[in-house]
Amino acid sequence: MxxxxxxxxxxxxxxxxxxxxxxxxxxxxxxxxxxxxxxxxxxxxxxxxxxxxxxxxxxxxxxxxxxxxxxxxxxxxxxxxxxxxxxxxxxxxxxxxxxxxxxxxxxxxxxxxxxxxxxxxxxxxxxNTVSVIDPAFALPIITLLLFATLKRRLWLARVAFVWALIYPTLGMIQRDRAEAAGWQLAKARQHTPIQLEAKPSFANILVWKVVYETEKHYFVDAVRVGTSVKTYPGDSIAKLDVSRDFPWLDPSSQQARDIERFRWFSNGYLAQDPTNELHIMDVRYSIVPNQLKALWSIKLSPSANGDTHVEYATHRDNSPASREALYRMLFDF
Structure with a gap:
């Protein structure tokens, strides 16, 4: 957070x-x-x-x-x-x-x-119940604490803490609704996911990113869970296969070990970046929840020696098109 x-x-x-x-x-x-x-x-x-x-x-x-x-x-x-x-x-x-x-x-x-x-x-x-930044979580707490401090009212601080308990609980309910929609979407595609997760999109618990894994692919979709449930079918990508995607990589090299470290961090959700074949992306995160535009990745180098680490890269997709796509999902227009 x-x-x-x-x-x-x-x-x-x-x-x-x-x-x-x-x-x-x-x-x-x-x-x-x-x-x-x-x-x-x-x-x-x-x-x-x-x-x-x-x-x-x-x-x-x-x-x-x-x-x-x-x-x-x-x-x-x-x-x-x-x-x-x-x-x-x-x-x-x-x-x-x-x-x-x-x-x-x-x-x-x-x-x-x-x-x-x-x-x-x-x-x-x-x-997976709250986004790492969520004004709807933080602003009520900040407001209540300011009044608690200025007015010397302990009960306002306690209300703030109660809100901090209520909001993730609402997020849990929303998460479960999003996951249920994700399972239905996978079933409609005749997929049997190995695992499926719903994660809140940026700064809200209304629109969720659903990621599920099949034998060979990852699928990402967006789900809006308001008074009704609306799905936004998204992209899919082949799961990372190091021997297939990077046949030149020495399995005993530091870069190969770094891939496994990155795999642990990303809970296994790795794929070769379709826009840059030397990058391995964490499929779980993107600004637009039904897209495969990773927020971070690692970059390999064919010319690196056996002791050289991978590079770590962040990708801040803050384009007007991405913001508009998320806003359209949030406000359902």
Missing amino acids: DPLSQGVLGASLSQSASKKQHLVVAGVLGLLAGMAPDLDVLIRSSRDPLLFLEFHRQFTHSLLFIPIGSLLCALLLHSLYAKKRGLAFKQSWLYCALGYSTHALLDSCTSYGTQLFWPLTNERYAW
Whole structure:
């Protein structure tokens, strides 16, 4: 989830558990601690472009790390801020722990994947109920927290936290409706999917991207789940076959190992990019949900030596045509 949403969610829980006289300081501690796990984005390597994919949403996002991560936040924020405002260290740690504890669970509501139980397992949990940026989730929380802080009303902070629980629940209902529509669409095509998932499109829980896998292909479609259900049939693409698509690649090379790392990150949804044969794309994400315009990919090089890593590339499809296509689905016109 975006840092602001993470921060205000952490603030809503810490304020909900605070005393009236601690409302502001509890909110600040919860806000900053709620954003702190995403400092793992600083773990990068100029030599290994995929390193950040392995560490983002890893140990800092583990539920088992909450006591340690919140303690580190409290050690810093208590001396810099909270102690001067009359809080004992235990109180600072409590508010930091409450804020920190919300982060990984909210991230798991998105479709990116979060290692909730690292180091016991490196499984990436993705419940696919909220987009990584969603104003309908964040703006009510921000508004309620502002009034809670200005008016010193604890109940407003609690309402904000309740909304943070309600919205992903609505997303879960919408996800299940979208998946049901996806299964019907696959059945109409006489397909029996190996797996099928519905993911919220950008900034809403009304239009969903349905991705399903058959023996040899991936299919992507859009589904609008409002008062009625409307489907927008989309594209399909052959699943990645490394020996077929990259016959020149040495299976023992670093590039081959990087493909498997990228496969783990993308939950197996890999295909050769139809617009650039040296790119391997993550099929799961696109701005227009029924299209195969990946948001990120890796690039291979036939001339690279055995120790050279792949390149990591991001693709921001923010063209007017893409925005209009998504708007048409959102507003059903």
